[in-house]
Amino acid sequence: MSLRRSGERQRASVTSQSSAKLRRRGSKDDKINRLVGNYIQPTVAIAAWSGAALKDVCRDLGLTSSGGTDELVERLVQHFARNADLQPKTEPPPPPPPEERVLSLERFTLLFSTLRGSDLSDVLSGFGSKRSTGGKDKLLEIIRETRFKEETLLLELDLKQLEWVLDRLRLKSNGTKADRVMRLIEYFAKTPIEQLSTEGSPTSD
Numbered sequence: 001m002s003l004r005r006s007g008e009r010q011r012a013s014v015t016s017q018s019s020a021k022l023r024r025r026g027s028k029d030d031k032i033n034r035l036v037g038n039y040i041q042p043t044v045a046i047a048a049w050s051g052a053a054l055k056d057v058c059r060d061l062g063l064t065s066s067g068g069t070d071e072l073v074e075r076l077v078q079h080f081a082r083n084a085d086l087q088p089k090t091e092p093p094p095p096p097p098p099e100e101r102v103l104s105l106e107r108f109t110l111l112f113s114t115l116r117g118s119d120l121s122d123v124l125s126g127f128g129s130k131r132s133t134g135g136k137d138k139l140l141e142i143i144r145e146t147r148f149k150e151e152t153l154l155l156e157l158d159l160k161q162l163e164w165v166l167d168r169l170r171l172k173s174n175g176t177k178a179d180r181v182m183r184l185i186e187y188f189a190k191t192p193i194e195q196l197s198t199e200g201s202p203t204s205d
Contacts, residue, residue, distance in 0.1 A: 046073050046076050046077060051072070054073065054076065057076060061079060098147035098148075099147060100149060102151075102185055103189055108150065108188075109144065110188060110193075112143055112153075113140065114169065115157075116164075119157060120139040121133060122161070123143060123157065124142060129142065151182070155181055157177075159180070162180040169184075
């Protein structure tokens with residue numbers, strides 16, 4: 001008989017005896033205390049679990065759940081040996097506070113309504129938004145819900161895109177990118193709402 005087969009039989013025998021000796025009912029803490037109280041080797045105790053149970057525990061602990069029974073058992077034993085299960089979980093940092101906007105919600109919406117759908121998509125893509133495609137109304141809604149102010153959003157556009165919207169509004173289109181952005185914001189901050197509302201919005205592209 002090979003040593004490996006002998007070891008497997010011995011482990012199966014110990015596991016069977018241990019499992020028969022211990023009651024399987026009770027809470028998780030009860031089961032753990034029962035195992036500890038009877039001095040069962042972790043490898044022996046864990047090896048008594050089904051393959052499905054081993055994979056479930058691995059997934060719950062954030063471990064890889066692939067591999068055979070021996071691999072899963074070893075992975076769990078090493079995890080507990082490092083006291084990894086006792087390490088406090090780190091909470092994700094809170095999201096940054098929203099930036100303070102210059103414009104009211106109505107004026108903010110009117111400003112970004114003058115942009116084309118492709119421009120709005122570029123703005124959202126610049127911030128790694130999961131949603132940067134779709135109809136213009138949907139893109140406007142997503143932009144309104146971001147935490148960014150007008151200047152931060154508009155700076156994601158290139159010079160030609162800013163020039164296009166400034167020309168459309170009959171505003172000066174020269175200067176640096178920052179100059180063009182501030183010119184747009186100032187226009188939508190000071191121009192009467194009635195006039196802004198009659199500007200209309202361009203097509204989706």
